[in-house]
Amino acid sequence: MKGPDIVSLNVEVPVPAPGEDLTPRPLLEVSGLTVSYPSATGPVEIVSGFDLTVARGERVALVGESGSGKSVTARALLRLDHRASVSGQVRLDGTDLLALDDREMRAQRGRRIGLMLQDPMTTLNPVRSIGSQVMESLRVHGVGKTEARKRAVETLDRLGIPDAERRMRAYPHEFSGGMRQRVCLAMAIVAHPDLLIADEPTTALDVRVQEQVLSLIDSLVTELGMGVVLITHDLGLVAGFADRVAVMYAGRGVECGPVGELYRSPRHPYTSGLLASVPRVDRDGALAPIAGSPAQPTSRPGGCAFHPRCARAEADCTEDRPDPRRIGTADVACHHPLVLAGEGNR
Amino acid sequence: MAPSLLARYLARRLALLVTTLWGVVTIVFLLIKAIPGDEAQAAAGVTATPEQVEVVRQRLGLDESVLQQYVNYLGRLLHGDLGTSIFTFQPVLGDLQQLIPYTVELVGLAMVINLTCGVPLGVWAAARHRTRTDNSVRLAAIFCGALPTFWLAMIAQTLIGRKLGLVPISGVSTLGVETPRRTGFLTIDSLLAGDLTAFSDALAHLVLPAAVLAIPFMSFVIRVVRGSMITALEADHVTAARAKGARERTVLLQHGLRNAIAPVSTLVGLQVGWMMGGAVMVETVFSRPGFGSYLTQAVAQQDTFAVIGMVLVVGVIVTFVGLAVDLVQLAADPRVRLLETRRASA
Amino acid sequence: MTTAAAAHAVPRVRRTRRRVPWLDRIAYGTVVVLLALAVLGPLLTPHDPYSVDLAKALQAPSGEHLLGTDGLGRDVLSRALAGARASILGALMAVAGAALIGILVASIATIGGRWVDDIVMRFCDITLSLPVMVMALGVAVALGPSLRSAVIAMVVAWWPGFARIARAEMRTVITSPYVEAARVLGASRWRLMLRHVLPNSLDGVYVQATLEIGGATLIMAGLSFVGAGAQPPSAEWGAMVETGSRYLTSAWWISVVPGLLITITALAFALSGDSLRNRNHPDATLA
Numbered sequence: 001m002k003g004p005d006i007v008s009l010n011v012e013v014p015v016p017a018p019g020e021d022l023t024p025r026p027l028l029e030v031s032g033l034t035v036s037y038p039s040a041t042g043p044v045e046i047v048s049g050f051d052l053t054v055a056r057g058e059r060v061a062l063v064g065e066s067g068s069g070k071s072v073t074a075r076a077l078l079r080l081d082h083r084a085s086v087s088g089q090v091r092l093d094g095t096d097l098l099a100l101d102d103r104e105m106r107a108q109r110g111r112r113i114g115l116m117l118q119d120p121m122t123t124l125n126p127v128r129s130i131g132s133q134v135m136e137s138l139r140v141h142g143v144g145k146t147e148a149r150k151r152a153v154e155t156l157d158r159l160g161i162p163d164a165e166r167r168m169r170a171y172p173h174e175f176s177g178g179m180r181q182r183v184c185l186a187m188a189i190v191a192h193p194d195l196l197i198a199d200e201p202t203t204a205l206d207v208r209v210q211e212q213v214l215s216l217i218d219s220l221v222t223e224l225g226m227g228v229v230l231i232t233h234d235l236g237l238v239a240g241f242a243d244r245v246a247v248m249y250a251g252r253g254v255e256c257g258p259v260g261e262l263y264r265s266p267r268h269p270y271t272s273g274l275l276a277s278v279p280r281v282d283r284d285g286a287l288a289p290i291a292g293s294p295a296q297p298t299s300r301p302g303g304c305a306f307h308p309r310c311a312r313a314e315a316d317c318t319e320d321r322p323d324p325r326r327i328g329t330a331d332v333a334c335h336h337p338l339v340l341a342g343e344g345n346r
Numbered sequence: 347m348a349p350s351l352l353a354r355y356l357a358r359r360l361a362l363l364v365t366t367l368w369g370v371v372t373i374v375f376l377l378i379k380a381i382p383g384d385e386a387q388a389a390a391g392v393t394a395t396p397e398q399v400e401v402v403r404q405r406l407g408l409d410e411s412v413l414q415q416y417v418n419y420l421g422r423l424l425h426g427d428l429g430t431s432i433f434t435f436q437p438v439l440g441d442l443q444q445l446i447p448y449t450v451e452l453v454g455l456a457m458v459i460n461l462t463c464g465v466p467l468g469v470w471a472a473a474r475h476r477t478r479t480d481n482s483v484r485l486a487a488i489f490c491g492a493l494p495t496f497w498l499a500m501i502a503q504t505l506i507g508r509k510l511g512l513v514p515i516s517g518v519s520t521l522g523v524e525t526p527r528r529t530g531f532l533t534i535d536s537l538l539a540g541d542l543t544a545f546s547d548a549l550a551h552l553v554l555p556a557a558v559l560a561i562p563f564m565s566f567v568i569r570v571v572r573g574s575m576i577t578a579l580e581a582d583h584v585t586a587a588r589a590k591g592a593r594e595r596t597v598l599l600q601h602g603l604r605n606a607i608a609p610v611s612t613l614v615g616l617q618v619g620w621m622m623g624g625a626v627m628v629e630t631v632f633s634r635p636g637f638g639s640y641l642t643q644a645v646a647q648q649d650t651f652a653v654i655g656m657v658l659v660v661g662v663i664v665t666f667v668g669l670a671v672d673l674v675q676l677a678a679d680p681r682v683r684l685l686e687t688r689r690a691s692a
Numbered sequence: 693m694t695t696a697a698a699a700h701a702v703p704r705v706r707r708t709r710r711r712v713p714w715l716d717r718i719a720y721g722t723v724v725v726l727l728a729l730a731v732l733g734p735l736l737t738p739h740d741p742y743s744v745d746l747a748k749a750l751q752a753p754s755g756e757h758l759l760g761t762d763g764l765g766r767d768v769l770s771r772a773l774a775g776a777r778a779s780i781l782g783a784l785m786a787v788a789g790a791a792l793i794g795i796l797v798a799s800i801a802t803i804g805g806r807w808v809d810d811i812v813m814r815f816c817d818i819t820l821s822l823p824v825m826v827m828a829l830g831v832a833v834a835l836g837p838s839l840r841s842a843v844i845a846m847v848v849a850w851w852p853g854f855a856r857i858a859r860a861e862m863r864t865v866i867t868s869p870y871v872e873a874a875r876v877l878g879a880s881r882w883r884l885m886l887r888h889v890l891p892n893s894l895d896g897v898y899v900q901a902t903l904e905i906g907g908a909t910l911i912m913a914g915l916s917f918v919g920a921g922a923q924p925p926s927a928e929w930g931a932m933v934e935t936g937s938r939y940l941t942s943a944w945w946i947s948v949v950p951g952l953l954i955t956i957t958a959l960a961f962a963l964s965g966d967s968l969r970n971r972n973h974p975d976a977t978l979a
Contacts, residue, residue, distance in 0.1 A: 080588050106591045115589035122582040127605050127679050137590040171680040369818040492958035494910050496917045497933050497951035504940045623825030642918045645833050657830040664821045
């Protein structure tokens with residue numbers, strides 16, 4: 001690997017003392033996150049009571065269809081949209097992010113949590129040089145110009161931008177899509193945040209470049225000991241990358257568990273439907289799309305939001321909103337989950 | 347942009363400048379030819395005898411073919427001959443050299459007021475998009491654009507000048523305040539002479555007319571800054587900048603206003619010319635010598651050549667301002683650079 | 693693939709008529725009143741707007757003369773009403789003329805191919821860069837100052853703006869699939885232009901025209917004010933402001949009344965045009 005090793009520069013990876021509880025303390029704890037936006041007809045709830053935990057060094061994929069509220073969740077964690085009203089609890093390393101004032105929150109952004117967006121064409125400001133935009137991530141947190149420049153060049157170099165020193169002066173339009181997304185990744189991680197939120201970071205790229213970018217994120221996580229939340233609608237992408245998967249539907253988490261089990265034996269009918277609609281090489285048979293269309297935030301059905309499209313729905317699904325409960329290794333919010341023979345439905 | 351491409355761009359731009367100037371001259375020539383009645387009679391004056399008219403006709407070459415006249419006209423212009431005023435019997439260019447500094451001072455200060463008020467208001471409205479503030483600023487801008495300049499000038503002159511006595515009501519300097527002339531600009535000459543009394547006197551005469559002239563133009567600046575800022579602020583790079591932890595001020599200026607330089611500078615370039623049009627009314631009301639009041643007098647006295655010369659001068663000034671604007675955009679906006687590079691290498 | 697299909701699933705767009713804000717209603721209403729005044733104004737005058745009576749000069753607003761009298765004893769209200777025709781119809785004619793010529797030129801540029809297009813648009817740019825006021829003064833002095841010259845001057849100075857807008861829209865329309873289909877079916881260029889392109893590319897021109905009527909009123913009045921438009925004694929708002937300028941401290945109403953009318957007219961048309969544009973393109977933010 002070329003370029004200086006970032007780990008050796010200034011990141012302390014916590015090493016558990018002998019005898020200490022080895023289950024890592026979660027880096028990010030989200031519970032009951034609720035986000036609503038004002039509209040002409042009153043506030044609309046986009047995310048309603050979402051839970052998520054991410055440990056240091058853990059890769060969590062947040063999966064859902066468009067409109068399920070996953071991008072809104074990402075922005076709410078950083079409190080980026082002042083029009084949104086956010087409630088619930090968001091703890092980063094013990095700090096309650098929702099309790100911070102604006103100035104304190106600003107200090108968290110970029111330095112503690114990095115955000116990477118979907119479209120590298122628009123994530124970079126067309127009228128400013130690459131270098132100034134990467135350096136900005138450090139400069140806004142009080143890093144001096146020389147130091148910021150040095151670290152920006154190192155990071156771009158580490159991310160495989162050839163001739164990084166010279167290309168600092170280049171403008172976004174002089175870069176290809178893949179290179180631009182590397183620059184976006186550099187902007188997100190140059191300040192060495194503890195947590196990286198990547199919102200569909202590969203959707204706008206072609207398949208070959210997708211893999212390169214993902215494997216870069218992958219190796220950085222290992223090097224820097226970051227936690228990652230990868231937001232995507234592409235289940236195929238998740239299989240090779242994530243440790244855990246959280247599935248979102250209509251603003252709620254429906255199932256969250258380790259990637260292997262979730263793929264082998266999905267518990268929630270929605271997860272199972274999603275998996276059945278993805279082409280896989282290890283299975284034969286026709287693809288089965290989920291009937292119906294996703295619930296719109298303005299007209300979400302009562303009870304379990306998925307019930308109008310669910311084959312397993314019964315009377316209680318239309319009335320009670322199911323809360324997540326532990327089934328095997330996963331947390332599932334469903335009254336009638338898919339259970340394996342021998343497992344009891346508590 | 348590479349040096350050779352820059353050279354090619356400049357060559358292309360200068361060629362455009364020449365064609366534009368030629369276009370302006372041709373339009374003006376067509377204007378002269380469209381005048382009904384005998385041009386020689388007009389040039390010689392109403393009291394001229396038929397013999398005198400014939401002399402003028404031959405001197406001006408009006409007995410030749412229209413095409414030959416066009417060629418002669420171009421030739422005279424190349425020698426700086428804009429024609430002779432039939433009223434002052436002075437060459438138009440000479441009259442103009444004495445008067446234009448007054449107008450440049452007026453338009454210059456008006457432009458400063460225009461931008462120092464208009465740009466921040468536009469930025470403010472865009473930052474508060476879809477709020478009451480935004481709407482009020484937008485409506486105020488529309489209102490400013492609906493005020494007739496000449497009427498506003500009269501009202502301001504009466505209320506602020508006559509009733510309140512805050513500033514002098516007319517002219518460019520108080521009788522008895524003498525400034526040795528070097529550049530022709532009263533403000534600059536008084537400063538050069540180290541005469542602060544004369545300087546503040548000149549400024550006092552200048553400030554009200556300039557403010558009045560600026561108001562309708564502010565209307566456009568506010569709306570264009572607001573519009574292009576709103577577009578810029580919707581872009582992902584703004585979200586990215588906030589996610590880096592940038593202050594709102596940095597976001598507005600570095601990722602909003604900076605991206606709006608191109609449309610705003612285009613507008614400002616056009617406004618220089620329009621302001622010279624507005625100066626016609628403002629100078630008339632405030633009895634200031636200058637391009638505008640000379641033009642009004644010339645219109646009143648049917649001094650055709652003086653008017654036509656003025657139109658030509660404004661055309662030339664506007665053309666050169668256009669060149670300056672293009673160069674500013676080339677320096678400030680890499681997207682423009684890219685476009686021009688493509689054109690130059692095509 | 694549910695996920696991908698869902699990613700492209702577009703929520704059904706419900707076309708609702710958005711409520712017209714109260715300010716826009718007032719603007720539309722004012723425009724209607726102003727247009728009515730332009731037609732009927734001269735018939736509604738309580739006094740003869742041209743009858744001079746020096747004995748009654750400079751009277752303040754009273755029961756007999758609601759808005760007072762001017763320096764020659766003429767009734768200001770009557771002159772303001774009579775002046776609506778010159779000021780508003782003048783502006784309307786100037787804008788209509790400029791829009792027509794602009795559309796015609798844009799059509800020629802669109803049909804004529806690249807060279808014609810380049811030359812025509814270059815010419816438009818040059819004319820546009822000359823300030824309307826100065827251009828109009830040039831034309832007005834060439835034709836002799838009168839209301840008619842002022843209208844012609846405005847047309848000469850303003851058609852390029854309309855030509856640019858119309859051309860931009862025509863470019864978009866002419867490359868659209870349904871025009872392409874008509875072309876494939878063998879429609880001639882002129883037929884394409886008249887039946888398909890022209891009717892579908894005029895929305896922007898209409899909106900621009902509404903916006904510009906306000907500006908045209910301002911410039912027409914300005915031209916009269918500096919003596920290049922309507923000549924005394926004709927009742928025209930700009931000229932009336934000019935006549936009153938001498939009496940601003942003693943008889944303010946002579947100038948203030950026509951000045952306010954000009955402002956109201958410009959404002960009403962500007963707000964209406966703005967509102968029309970917002971309804972056409974709800975997300976258009978550029979002024």
